[in-house]
Amino acid sequence: MPKPEALTGIHGWGAYVPRARISMVDIARQWGWSDHQWKALGMIEKAVAAYDEDATTMGLEAAQNAVRRAGIKGEEVGAVFFGSESKPYAVKPSATIIAEALGITPVTMASDLEFACRAASEGMRASIGLIASGMLKYTLVVGSDTAQASPGDVLEFTASSGAAAFVLGRAEGAAAVFEGSYTYVTDTPDFWRREGAPYPSHGEGFTGEPAYFKHIMEAVKGLLSELGLRPSDFSHAIFHQPNGKFPVRVGEMLGFRQEQLKVGLVTPQIGNTYNASALIGFARVLDYAKPGERVLLAPFGSGAGSDAYSIVITDAIEGKKGLAPTVDHYIRAKRAISYSQYVKMRRMLVK
Amino acid sequence: MYVTRAVMEKIDRHYERGVKDLAAAVAKKALEGIDGVDYVLVASSLSYVQEPQLDLGAHIAYSLGLRGARAISVEAGEASGLAAVELAGALLKSKASRVLVIGVDKLTNFTSAETYAQLSLLYDEGVNMYSSGFGSVAGILMRLYMERYNVDRLTMAHWPALMHANAKHNPYAMLRFAIAPEKVLEAMPMADPITLMDSFPLGDGAAAILLESRPKEALAELAAVEAAVGHPNVAWSEDPLHIESLALAYGRLSEKHDLREVDVVELHDSFTITALMILESIGLAEKGKAAEAVASGRFSVNGDVAVNPSGGLKARGHPIGATGVYQVAEVALQLAGQFPGLKVEGARKGLAVSLNGFGSSSYVAYLRGVE
Amino acid sequence: MMRVKTPPVVWRSRNHRYKLVGSKCKACGEVRFPPVHFCSCGGEVEEVELPRAGRLVSYSIVYAADEESRERSPVIMGLIDLGVTRVVAEIVDASPEEVHSGMQVEAVFRRIGEDGETGVIAYGIKFRPAVG
Numbered sequence: 001m002p003k004p005e006a007l008t009g010i011h012g013w014g015a016y017v018p019r020a021r022i023s024m025v026d027i028a029r030q031w032g033w034s035d036h037q038w039k040a041l042g043m044i045e046k047a048v049a050a051y052d053e054d055a056t057t058m059g060l061e062a063a064q065n066a067v068r069r070a071g072i073k074g075e076e077v078g079a080v081f082f083g084s085e086s087k088p089y090a091v092k093p094s095a096t097i098i099a100e101a102l103g104i105t106p107v108t109m110a111s112d113l114e115f116a117c118r119a120a121s122e123g124m125r126a127s128i129g130l131i132a133s134g135m136l137k138y139t140l141v142v143g144s145d146t147a148q149a150s151p152g153d154v155l156e157f158t159a160s161s162g163a164a165a166f167v168l169g170r171a172e173g174a175a176a177v178f179e180g181s182y183t184y185v186t187d188t189p190d191f192w193r194r195e196g197a198p199y200p201s202h203g204e205g206f207t208g209e210p211a212y213f214k215h216i217m218e219a220v221k222g223l224l225s226e227l228g229l230r231p232s233d234f235s236h237a238i239f240h241q242p243n244g245k246f247p248v249r250v251g252e253m254l255g256f257r258q259e260q261l262k263v264g265l266v267t268p269q270i271g272n273t274y275n276a277s278a279l280i281g282f283a284r285v286l287d288y289a290k291p292g293e294r295v296l297l298a299p300f301g302s303g304a305g306s307d308a309y310s311i312v313i314t315d316a317i318e319g320k321k322g323l324a325p326t327v328d329h330y331i332r333a334k335r336a337i338s339y340s341q342y343v344k345m346r347r348m349l350v351k
Numbered sequence: 352m353y354v355t356r357a358v359m360e361k362i363d364r365h366y367e368r369g370v371k372d373l374a375a376a377v378a379k380k381a382l383e384g385i386d387g388v389d390y391v392l393v394a395s396s397l398s399y400v401q402e403p404q405l406d407l408g409a410h411i412a413y414s415l416g417l418r419g420a421r422a423i424s425v426e427a428g429e430a431s432g433l434a435a436v437e438l439a440g441a442l443l444k445s446k447a448s449r450v451l452v453i454g455v456d457k458l459t460n461f462t463s464a465e466t467y468a469q470l471s472l473l474y475d476e477g478v479n480m481y482s483s484g485f486g487s488v489a490g491i492l493m494r495l496y497m498e499r500y501n502v503d504r505l506t507m508a509h510w511p512a513l514m515h516a517n518a519k520h521n522p523y524a525m526l527r528f529a530i531a532p533e534k535v536l537e538a539m540p541m542a543d544p545i546t547l548m549d550s551f552p553l554g555d556g557a558a559a560i561l562l563e564s565r566p567k568e569a570l571a572e573l574a575a576v577e578a579a580v581g582h583p584n585v586a587w588s589e590d591p592l593h594i595e596s597l598a599l600a601y602g603r604l605s606e607k608h609d610l611r612e613v614d615v616v617e618l619h620d621s622f623t624i625t626a627l628m629i630l631e632s633i634g635l636a637e638k639g640k641a642a643e644a645v646a647s648g649r650f651s652v653n654g655d656v657a658v659n660p661s662g663g664l665k666a667r668g669h670p671i672g673a674t675g676v677y678q679v680a681e682v683a684l685q686l687a688g689q690f691p692g693l694k695v696e697g698a699r700k701g702l703a704v705s706l707n708g709f710g711s712s713s714y715v716a717y718l719r720g721v722e
Numbered sequence: 723m724m725r726v727k728t729p730p731v732v733w734r735s736r737n738h739r740y741k742l743v744g745s746k747c748k749a750c751g752e753v754r755f756p757p758v759h760f761c762s763c764g765g766e767v768e769e770v771e772l773p774r775a776g777r778l779v780s781y782s783i784v785y786a787a788d789e790e791s792r793e794r795s796p797v798i799m800g801l802i803d804l805g806v807t808r809v810v811a812e813i814v815d816a817s818p819e820e821v822h823s824g825m826q827v828e829a830v831f832r833r834i835g836e837d838g839e840t841g842v843i844a845y846g847i848k849f850r851p852a853v854g
């Protein structure tokens with residue numbers, strides 16, 4: 001009997017990045033920091049959601065793009081998984097709003113998932129089981145965040161806004177098929193936000209070795225050993241991208257070359273979009289991927305855990321690329337804003 | 352039917368008086384020496400939000416000591432006043448011989464920001480759901496006018512300047528000072544290209560008229576009132592600068608009455624652009640030419656036709672649901688030669704034009720002088 | 723403050739607000755947004771999804787925004803020609819200097835209001851400048 005992954009594929013993908021960009025220079029100037037502090041993060045600028053945007057609105061636009069590429073009707077989707085750590089409502093799902101707007105309601109599963117930055121990825125793993133079992137025809141997985149950062153925190157350089165979405169279904173006709181998936185989680189308090197707190201807290205260096213690097217490496221190594229693959233078997237590798245440096249380093253540690261990381265590395269241009277971080281990178285890889293290429297995807301979430309997927313591109317991808325705006329379209333469609341506009345847009349004015 | 356009494360309160364921030372107090376002040380004077388009326392019609396609009404009282408007409412009638420009278424509340428947004436006058440006309444043609452129409456409204460119980468937010472309710476839900484501000488639609492229309500007809504901002508500023516010049520002489524006006532057109536451009540932007548000086552001041556007011564079918568003497572004859580509903584959302588008009596409901600109501604009126612050589616008009620200049628659209632929609636100016644006509648003096652008291660000698664909504668003031676009653680009172684007093692402000696000498700024919708928003712409903716009253 | 727976006731109000735308009743669904747006359751084809759119950763010709767109407775791309779006919783930069791919107795003031799409001807009909811809607815993702823009559827715009831899903839700081843969020847359609 002084939003693995004569930006082999007029966008499951010990606011039929012549509014879509015991204016969304018808000019237009020406003022604030023440069024690292026502007027943020028540094030605001031707090032009087034020297035250049036080397038942000039240059040060490042490997043960042044140029046970050047995307048900022050408008051005053052009237054939230055994880056739901058951004059997630060919907062990404063989902064619209066994914067559904068367009070999938071070429072399916074809303075009612076064919078049997079589950080909507082919405083992964084976010086910046087839910088507009090603490091209690092009340094965003095998944096139902098997205099499902100309603102796409103005509104997926106009422107006969108569908110729908111839920112919001114929380115696991116810091118890898119919640120949406122959990123939706124992807126769960127979808128593989130739901131689809132392979134024959135229980136559902138298609139699922140919609142959305143990762144979206146208007147990432148919060150306490151003003152003046154180093155996180156402010158990277159925490160940004162964006163969304164990615166994927167329509168998963170049977171392998172037949174899919175633009176890419178799963179080959180394997182692997183998850184590694186432990187109880188590790190590297191980054192969190194307490195109930196009612198407006199901004200997250202983090203353990204600074206503790207977010208690195210015991211959290212990000214440990215979990216991603218274990219998940220990827222687990223996947224590779226299960227599938228009997230080596231890093232050189234992959235055309236592209238995408239890791240969670242909290243900044244411009246971590247994904248490059250974890251790639252090196254695992255034995256991936258720079259060229260394998262290049263296409264999927266988007267954080268330097270748009271910032272860390274949390275639940276969409278690795279997934280926008282993956283969406284960009286799909287925008288460029290050629291049939292037959294193998295892709296490694298490894299999202300990470302604090303708390304902590306990482307998933308690793310091996311995905312193979314099919315011939316069907318070419319016909320889908322032009323059906324919705326690319327990640328590069330959103331990266332290019334930008335307008336510069338000042339720090340004061342950023343404060344206004346993210347509702348940080350103290351009343 | 353005839354207008355036999357016309358009473359007005361100065362439009363102002365009447366912080367010390369509520370809706371019933373204001374209504375009582377004008378009604379008492381209008382009823383002096385009169386033994387009873389068949390109906391009391393109370394026109395009010397924003398007061399339902401600012402000083403909520405349902406069945407307002409009955410409450411006001413009772414507070415006037417008119418126990419047992421018939422009272423009806425009339426709400427038609429900014430056109431409430433003229434809507435009540437139209438209803439009074441219908442009653443006088445059927446079962447009533449004497450009707451008191453009171454227009455009263457309250458705009459100062461809240462801050463201006465809150466009041467402007469409430470005033471958005473005058474517009475279609477499709478527009479006001481954005482909570483973007485009271486002047487939004489007017490701003491869109493004004494820019495459309497300027498760009499389509501190539502009219503500059505300063506030319507359009509002659510309207511508020513003319514209104515202020517007129518209101519200076521009107522003891523019931525809220526803003527009794529002259530302004531230069533340039534000052535309109537320098538005022539605080541409201542909904543660019545509109546500044547605060549293009550719109551009416553927020554003031555409370557009350558006016559009352561007594562209408563009778565066969566009086567011994569009268570100020571003026573209320574010859575007819577016509578009305579029509581139209582697009583509540585300007586997006587739905589074939590031409591957003593043309594007020595279809597107003598053209599329809601005016602057309603119905605002119606089929607039955609000779610409206611040529613009207614001497615005086617009191618019209619609904621909620622914004623400068625509204626005044627220009629009204630002038631063009633009823634044919635007092637060619638399309639795209641109203642602003643220039645205003646600047647050239649055609650609508651001044653000594654011009655071809657005196658428009659808003661009271662100072663209009665812009666300077667006399669615009670207590671929303673009461674304004675139509677002010678307009679009829681002013682036109683009647685002009686035709687009787689008794690208006691206490693700028694007089695239109697020898698006026699024989701007058702019009703009052705009122706509408707809600709940009710024409711969700713429009714009303715036109717035609718009044719004639721009596722010997 | 724004036725409460726207008728209460729849960730039942732926000733909820734029952736979700737279909738046309740979320741999907742830009744208007745009404746279309748079965749007799750004469752006239753399209754309206756928000757949808758109407760009967761056409762101005764008297765004809766019966768059916769629901770129809772409107773085109774999401776349009777042209778800005780005119781606009782206003784609104785500085786005296788409502789209390790609810792003051793924090794994001796100035797707000798840009800536009801009259802948009804969608805071909806089949808026109809709509810009045812908010813223009814986003816543009817500074818006042820970038821907006822001009824005749825520009826191409828496209829529909830986006832945004833927050834259009836909130837029932838206070840702890841109440842329900844109303845979502846709906848706004849328009850942004852179209853990019854390439």
Ligand SMILES: [Zn+2]
Nearest residue numbers: 747750761763
């Ligand atoms: Zn029709």
